[in-house]
Amino acid sequence: MPELRKDPVTGRWVIISTDRQKRPNDFRFDRAATIGRDQCPFCPGRESLTPPEVLSYRQHGGSANTPGWDVRVVPNKFPALQVEGTLDREGEGIFDRMNGIGAHEVIVETPDHGRTLASMSEPEIERILSAYRDRMLDLKQDRRLRHILIFKNHGAAAGTTLEHSHSQLIALPIVPDFVREEIEGARRHHEHRERCIFCDIVMQERKERSRLVLENEEFVVFAPWAPRSPFETWIVPKRHESNFEAEPKERLGYCAQALRSTLKRLGAALGDPPYNFIVHSNPLRDTPSLSYHWHIEVMPALTHVAGFEWGSGFHINPVPPEEAAEFLRLVIT
Amino acid sequence: MPELRKDPVTGRWVIISTDRQKRPNDFRFDRAATIGRDQCPFCPGRESLTPPEVLSYRQHGGSANTPGWDVRVVPNKFPALQVEGTLDREGEGIFDRMNGIGAHEVIVETPDHGRTLASMSEPEIERILSAYRDRMLDLKQDRRLRHILIFKNHGAAAGTTLEHSHSQLIALPIVPDFVREEIEGARRHHEHRERCIFCDIVMQERKERSRLVLENEEFVVFAPWAPRSPFETWIVPKRHESNFEAEPKERLGYCAQALRSTLKRLGAALGDPPYNFIVHSNPLRDTPSLSYHWHIEVMPALTHVAGFEWGSGFHINPVPPEEAAEFLRLVIT
Numbered sequence: 001m002p003e004l005r006k007d008p009v010t011g012r013w014v015i016i017s018t019d020r021q022k023r024p025n026d027f028r029f030d031r032a033a034t035i036g037r038d039q040c041p042f043c044p045g046r047e048s049l050t051p052p053e054v055l056s057y058r059q060h061g062g063s064a065n066t067p068g069w070d071v072r073v074v075p076n077k078f079p080a081l082q083v084e085g086t087l088d089r090e091g092e093g094i095f096d097r098m099n100g101i102g103a104h105e106v107i108v109e110t111p112d113h114g115r116t117l118a119s120m121s122e123p124e125i126e127r128i129l130s131a132y133r134d135r136m137l138d139l140k141q142d143r144r145l146r147h148i149l150i151f152k153n154h155g156a157a158a159g160t161t162l163e164h165s166h167s168q169l170i171a172l173p174i175v176p177d178f179v180r181e182e183i184e185g186a187r188r189h190h191e192h193r194e195r196c197i198f199c200d201i202v203m204q205e206r207k208e209r210s211r212l213v214l215e216n217e218e219f220v221v222f223a224p225w226a227p228r229s230p231f232e233t234w235i236v237p238k239r240h241e242s243n244f245e246a247e248p249k250e251r252l253g254y255c256a257q258a259l260r261s262t263l264k265r266l267g268a269a270l271g272d273p274p275y276n277f278i279v280h281s282n283p284l285r286d287t288p289s290l291s292y293h294w295h296i297e298v299m300p301a302l303t304h305v306a307g308f309e310w311g312s313g314f315h316i317n318p319v320p321p322e323e324a325a326e327f328l329r330l331v332i333t
Numbered sequence: 334m335p336e337l338r339k340d341p342v343t344g345r346w347v348i349i350s351t352d353r354q355k356r357p358n359d360f361r362f363d364r365a366a367t368i369g370r371d372q373c374p375f376c377p378g379r380e381s382l383t384p385p386e387v388l389s390y391r392q393h394g395g396s397a398n399t400p401g402w403d404v405r406v407v408p409n410k411f412p413a414l415q416v417e418g419t420l421d422r423e424g425e426g427i428f429d430r431m432n433g434i435g436a437h438e439v440i441v442e443t444p445d446h447g448r449t450l451a452s453m454s455e456p457e458i459e460r461i462l463s464a465y466r467d468r469m470l471d472l473k474q475d476r477r478l479r480h481i482l483i484f485k486n487h488g489a490a491a492g493t494t495l496e497h498s499h500s501q502l503i504a505l506p507i508v509p510d511f512v513r514e515e516i517e518g519a520r521r522h523h524e525h526r527e528r529c530i531f532c533d534i535v536m537q538e539r540k541e542r543s544r545l546v547l548e549n550e551e552f553v554v555f556a557p558w559a560p561r562s563p564f565e566t567w568i569v570p571k572r573h574e575s576n577f578e579a580e581p582k583e584r585l586g587y588c589a590q591a592l593r594s595t596l597k598r599l600g601a602a603l604g605d606p607p608y609n610f611i612v613h614s615n616p617l618r619d620t621p622s623l624s625y626h627w628h629i630e631v632m633p634a635l636t637h638v639a640g641f642e643w644g645s646g647f648h649i650n651p652v653p654p655e656e657a658a659e660f661l662r663l664v665i666t
Contacts, residue, residue, distance in 0.1 A: 005558055005559040006559060007557070007558065007559040008518075008522075008530060008534065008558065008559075009515055009518040009519055009522075009530055009531070009534075010511075010514045010515050010518050011514070011518055012514075012559065012561075012646065012647075013559070013647055014559045014560065014561055014647060014648045014649070014650055015647060015648070015649045015650065016559075016650055016653050016654075017649050017650065017651050018651070018653060080641075080649045093537045093541070094530070094533055094534065094537060095537075095558045095559075149640075149641060149644045149645055151639075151640025151641055151643070151644050152640055153637075153639045153640050156637075157637065158637065158639060158640070159636075159637035159638070159639025159640065160639075168640070168641070170641055170645075172645070172647075176644070176645035176646055176647050177645065177646035177647070178343075178643075178644065178645055178646035179644070179645065179646075181343045181344070181345075181646075182342055182343050185341075185342040185343050185344055186342055189341075189342075197341060197342055197427070198342070200427055201341065201342075201427065204426045204427060204428075208426070224340070225338055225340065225341065225428045226338040226339060226340040226341075226345065226346070226347045226349075226428075227347065228345075228347055276639055276640035276643055277640065278640050278643055278644035279644075280644070297643075297644075299643055301637075303492075304486075304489075304490065304491065304492035304634075305492070305638045306484075306486045306491060306492025306493075306609055307482075307484025307485055307486050307491075307492065307501070307609035307610065307611050308413075308482060308484055308501070308503055310484070310511075310609055310611055310630075310632055311482045311484050311509070311511065311512070311611035311612075311613070311630075312482055312503075312505070312509035312510065312511055312512065313345065313509055313510035313511035313512075313514075314345075314346055314347060314348060314505075314509050314510070315347045315348070316347070316348045316350050316413045317347055317348065317349055317350065318350050318351070319349075320349050320351060321349075
């Protein structure tokens with residue numbers, strides 16, 4: 001059973017995920033090994049290699065856990081958290097633990113092993129975003145869950161262990177630290193000025209333009225003022241909306257267009273870089289929020305997290321966002 | 334001039350280090366390239382390739398910036414922060430920036446290009462720790478500086494770009510987020526119980542023994558309760574002391590012994606893994622603190638920081654610290 005443990009000094013939680021356990025010797029070899037086409041559990045015809053699907057989109061029909069799907073969502077076979085059980089907390093001297101209740105799912109984005117997200121069409125990407133939303137709406141009904149993170153790791157240096165294009169969803173029994181800091185920062189701004197800070201940022205970036213990458217009717221894409229990594233890029237809806245899962249279908253198409261163009265530009269500028277993206281959305285149990293504003297943060301994995309970052313929480317970034325944005329604006333995709 | 338920028342939502346600072354600037358195309362090639370023996374600026378005889386030294390230990394004499402040194406400290410040629418100038422803050426709409434005042438130094442740990450820290454003798458490691466202390470005591474006199482971080486990146490996956498064994502020092506005009514969280518957590522514990530939380534942890538780990546790796550007269554080495562990475566290991570002085578630079582010389586030898594044995598065990602267990610270590614010490618401007626307790630955190634770089642970690646601040650660790658500690662206790666070095 002996975003376990004959540006709290007650092008007694010900082011209050012930071014970690015997930016000790018014993019189901020994914022490796023013997024220490026496993027760390028000696030092949031850190032970056034990814035599972036390729038031969039053993040791929042996400043390819044059509046190998047549906048039995050994953051736990052039974054919780055969602056699939058099938059334009060041309062076919063029954064569950066058989067080929068014919070366009071997007072398929074399955075529980076992670078080696079979950080960081082487990083759905084079964086009650087949420088128990090206990091102490092051990094000055095230490096605290098909680099059992100690892102939650103969900104860990106994989107969104108298989110395409111049946112085609114060789115496709116990357118950046119090479120997909122807008123309708124294909126929209127379908128993936130719809131799958132994110134459908135899973136969030138379903139999991140939101142589980143009252144034990146407080147927050148859902150959706151993210152993608154592309155490339156071995158960004159933490160992928162499976163080559164076949166996929167994203168992941170982790171639903172947690174607590175609101176994680178970084179999310180709480182973001183929510184609280186946004187709430188403070190709203191208290192002072194009665195405005196959403198993300199709406200303010202969108203307004204300033206659109207006016208100033210030096211960090212702007214692109215925009216369409218509904219979304220704006222820019223390099224943030226204080227990026228942690230070179231070419232960090234945010235995709236933010238122009239209209240205020242706190243929860244990703246509350247977006248109506250019409251707007252997901254615009255989001256797909258913005259995400260696709262962003263990934264294509266990053267690919268053309270940097271040569272298919274490894275990257276992570278994270279959907280930042282309001283916690284599940286809060287009502288729609290006037291102060292928080294959902295968005296996607298894309299982080300190319302071009303630098304390593306090293307001693308300074310571990311010790312300070314600061315990041316050193318050698319590329320000013322104004323230069324990254326200019327490069328992404330002008331690059332030919 | 335490097336620049337500190339504050340994220341308007343979370344309050345997180347990043348260093349935009351334009352002096353280290355690379356053209357975007359530089360990111361396309363050879364992310365992990367490290368500078369080897371041929372172009373090494375840290376080898377004896379190449380002293381002119383670095384800025385003039387700020388400290389050297391020379392058992393057998395020799396003048397500054399010539400061969401003959403055992404340990405040599407130089408300003409970083411591509412500093413993340415610069416010593417010159419006054420500390421200015423300014424706004425840009427809703428955004429904040431500060432100029433990048435601070436120091437960034439490199440501690441060249443040995444004249445021998447091929448030596449690793451783990452292979453050095455105790456007196457050699459003690460000499461390096463002394464250099465850390467001497468530089469901290471010197472920089473402490475600069476009233477603009479609020480905190481000093483000393484850290485080491487070993488191996489390309491841990492962020493090293495130069496092969497020759499070295500550590501780094503960054504002195505900052507602000508107390509970084511992670512340090513502030515640690516200090517505040519320790520202060521809360523002290524308010525409630527009138528005890529240092531690290532002293533409490535040391536007591537519990539020595540009693541329980543399941544996470545203990547080794548101890549000597551003055552230091553205890555253990556796997557922390559909530560480790561962020563597999564085989565994360567802490568080296569903590571048994572006697573309460575908030576500031577690394579306040580340690581008397583006699584105790585640095587015990588620290589060197591504990592650090593050496595820790596690195597040798599990690600090397601034997603994991604096969605010379607890439608790692609970071611960070612010296613956690615009290616900020617410069619606080620008086621000696623009853624609640625904070627300096628220590629060293631060693632983090633093997635065996636897993637990648639991926640989307641989930643970026644989004645949550647949580648870490649997923651597949652190796653329970655009890656298993657890691659047992660392995661490190663029993664491994665033959």
